Amino acid sequence: MAEQGEPLSERELDVLHAIARGDSTREIALALSISPNTVKVHLRRIYAKLGVSSRTEAMRAALAQGLVALPEVEASPTSGAAATVETPLPAAPPVTRPAPDDFQAAPPRHFPWRWATAAVSLFALLIIALLLLRDVAPAQNQTATPVPTVEIDNSRWFTSQAMPASTAHMAVTSLGLDLYQIGGETSVGVVNTARLYDTRQAQWRQLSAKPTAVADAAAAVLGGEVYVVGGRLGDGRVTAVVEAYSPTNNAWRPVAALPQPAAGGVLLSDGSLLYFVGGWDGATSTAASFVYDPGSNGWRTLAPMTQARAFAAGGVIRGVLYVVGGAAGDRPLVTCEAFDPAAETWTSCPDMAQARRGAGAAVLVNKLYVFGGVSDAAAAGELYDPKVNAWQPVAVPATVAAAAQGYLGVANIESQIYVWGGRQAEQFSAEMMVYAPLETKIYLPAAPGGGE
Numbered sequence: 001m002a003e004q005g006e007p008l009s010e011r012e013l014d015v016l017h018a019i020a021r022g023d024s025t026r027e028i029a030l031a032l033s034i035s036p037n038t039v040k041v042h043l044r045r046i047y048a049k050l051g052v053s054s055r056t057e058a059m060r061a062a063l064a065q066g067l068v069a070l071p072e073v074e075a076s077p078t079s080g081a082a083a084t085v086e087t088p089l090p091a092a093p094p095v096t097r098p099a100p101d102d103f104q105a106a107p108p109r110h111f112p113w114r115w116a117t118a119a120v121s122l123f124a125l126l127i128i129a130l131l132l133l134r135d136v137a138p139a140q141n142q143t144a145t146p147v148p149t150v151e152i153d154n155s156r157w158f159t160s161q162a163m164p165a166s167t168a169h170m171a172v173t174s175l176g177l178d179l180y181q182i183g184g185e186t187s188v189g190v191v192n193t194a195r196l197y198d199t200r201q202a203q204w205r206q207l208s209a210k211p212t213a214v215a216d217a218a219a220a221v222l223g224g225e226v227y228v229v230g231g232r233l234g235d236g237r238v239t240a241v242v243e244a245y246s247p248t249n250n251a252w253r254p255v256a257a258l259p260q261p262a263a264g265g266v267l268l269s270d271g272s273l274l275y276f277v278g279g280w281d282g283a284t285s286t287a288a289s290f291v292y293d294p295g296s297n298g299w300r301t302l303a304p305m306t307q308a309r310a311f312a313a314g315g316v317i318r319g320v321l322y323v324v325g326g327a328a329g330d331r332p333l334v335t336c337e338a339f340d341p342a343a344e345t346w347t348s349c350p351d352m353a354q355a356r357r358g359a360g361a362a363v364l365v366n367k368l369y370v371f372g373g374v375s376d377a378a379a380a381g382e383l384y385d386p387k388v389n390a391w392q393p394v395a396v397p398a399t400v401a402a403a404a405q406g407y408l409g410v411a412n413i414e415s416q417i418y419v420w421g422g423r424q425a426e427q428f429s430a431e432m433m434v435y436a437p438l439e440t441k442i443y444l445p446a447a448p449g450g451g452e
Helices: 010-020 025-032 036-050 055-064 100-105 112-136 398-403
Strands: 072-075 082-085 157-159 171-175 178-182 194-198 203-206 218-222 225-232 238-246 251-255 266-269 274-277 289-293 298-302 313-317 320-324 336-340 345-349 360-364 367-371 381-385 390-394 409-413 416-420 432-435
Touching: 010 025, 010 036, 010 055, 025 036, 036 055, 171 225, 171 409, 178 225, 178 409, 218 266, 218 274, 225 266, 225 274, 266 313, 274 320, 313 360, 313 367, 320 367, 360 416, 367 409, 367 416
Parallel strands: 171 218, 360 409
Antiparallel strands: 072 082, 157 432, 171 178, 178 194, 194 203, 218 225, 225 238, 238 251, 266 274, 274 289, 289 298, 313 320, 320 336, 336 345, 360 367, 367 381, 381 390, 409 416, 416 432
16 A cells, blocks of 8 residues: 655656646546546555645645646746746657758748647646645735634633534535534424534534435535535435535535435545445444445445444545444444555454544544544543554543534544534534644634624
8 A cells, every 4th residue: 555755656647747737537547548447546546645635735745845846927027027937847758849941931820729738738737826825825814813712721622613503413524724514403303504614714604505404414525515425314214315515606416326325424535536434224234335436426336344333433544544433223333444445445443442423533634533422521532543553542621522422523624623513412512612733823713703
């Protein structure tokens, strides 16, 4: 398996350069005379070697390491206006050029297409540069002095803006600097509400409602959209419905349904494909695993897990999918399994210290953090470090642990992990906490008050 820090092969560099041009998986396959599946394998190896999980992150890492280059802008020596100078990618195979005499004799009308092609390529590279800079550059309208949040007992845990409504069993994920919360269950039942939490402004906003109201669905991001898979309907039935939300259009669209109904499964994205694992099929916990290819809008069955489980947690680290805890029937689990997408095989990983049902998880700096899912209000969180292949406890203040014990939302934005919602017995929570495990102080803007 590819490890972070390994040099990229020539073929992987070819794929990386194609990503820089903005090529799709299918276009890369045609250009390199390989299959789309082979392209996806190369992408996974690139992600693993660069220590990233998406194309945007791969481009950012490649730029930092000098593996690709983007256009530079410098002042024109004659007019003072900005003139674009393209820094080329590594040289392509040599092109045979005509002799000087032949070139001079050629009519000018034979060559304008070269300039048009260059202009289009330059424009595409500029678009990629702007997208990357948008992700890493601070927003110009955030010039106000940030206000530190209130830290809880010097614990690196902080309070944040509560949800507009107490909710559990919701589908959650993150995209850019925003958290997404879709569906779930409140004191009035299963809902189809979709909300966005803007971490820059510490404010909640309501989005277009999901067409199908579900609880215990799973969410993940792929291709800039939020996919929500499966779930439990208001009448208690389990569904196979899949719907995708476009932040750009604030609209939902239907996606190919799961091969079988499932609620409480784990949905993970490696940046190219979606993986749906486990869940409750309406009668029992399942070990089934499926992969979704957006190119064909279809699901394919994978090898099942060794342990049937529902309401588990998981994350992707260096291209490997980890699924932990959950429940087999009514029995909470401590077990951990890892899936290698290239080999399509499952292997075991060390057990957690505590059995957890309905926990949430987030990946930060190649470690899997798991919170909630236990009945003890004083219970700690845990983190798994694949480098040492071991779990470590994560301290959780009693006030945080008591806010919600299970079926909560957990997701990370940059170096911070957000933990919110959930339930204790029949009580639903609206609290949101932020954990900053790294040696950097957390700052969020002052929140003027909740609302949508």
